[in-house]
Amino acid sequence: MGLFGKKRERSSSIAKDRLKLVLVYDRTGTSSNNAMIEMMKRDILRVISEYIEIDEDEFELDIKNSAMGGEGTVTSEIVANIPIKRIKRMSRNQY
């Protein structure tokens, strides 16, 4: 069903999209969200540390809203700052 067709757009689809978006903002900063970010940080840290030595104290990860979408549209993104201490030698993967 196209926008110019006779059929109206399903208002439920619009409702669903609006909800999904608003919940991204709502969940930012909540305690469960912060717990999720901490878990994500731990997992990312573990994976990266297999290859690169990073500065754990300076490792930042956050979900932020920014007005990047144009026409006043706000989008959400993951912002990470991961300072590198040393890149390990890739001995394991040198086939």
Next chain:
Amino acid sequence: MQNVIVVTSGKGGVGKTTTSANIGVGLVREGHKVVLVDTDIGLRNLDVVLGLENRIVYDLVDVVEGTCRLKQALIKDKRYDGLFLLPAAQTRDKMAVSPDQMKVLIEDLEKEFDYIIIDCPAGIEQGFKNAVAGAKSAIVVTVPEVSSVRDADRIIGLLSASEIDDVKLLVNRMRPDLAKKGDMLSIDDVIEILGVGLIGVIPEDEMIFRASNLGEPAVGDDKSKAGAAYRATVKRIMGEDIPIGVFEEKDGFLAKVKKLFGGNR
């Protein structure tokens, strides 16, 4: 679900109190001894939904403050053997009770009752904290509407922060015909967005108005389709595996529910 269940929603007016009353009466009809606890201090309503408003002498705050014994404040429903109401105070505010006091109260009630159903006030402040303090499980009530689902999501987050992990969703006032036309969020949409298991779907039903006028929860009414949906919900709470009806078929919700009950009506 576990024996201490808080019925909550965040948003007001989506059917928390009606749901609490119907689940309470439904569990009693299944042979359980049940107490309904109204934690909406200052704005109590569970008493009128149950038709017990003329029998209140003492309330929850009286019990907590030691003005009366717990048994004195419990109102026994004469129509349903095994159903009791612990009413909220009407002339006090939410700060009259603390979460720690609620925990003690619920522990006392657990000694007497098979199920404790806690009707939570709207909002996320002290009243919510009191209501969830002693709860082990939660039923989050939502209607298929953006504002209500949004608030439900917030409540689900707060429940998890309160370490209540057994959280189920009840979708109220469903209009399968509107969902089919695409003018109402479907059950699948709501579940996908909230990521919580479903305990029941209650269709919009005019009989609910009649039930509230009479002070007799619809779950006891064989002609009410909402009542039938509540009866199925109660069985699921008790652990029975009853499928939720498929809503987008021609024979409609009532026929589905009839099938669920073996067409015995």
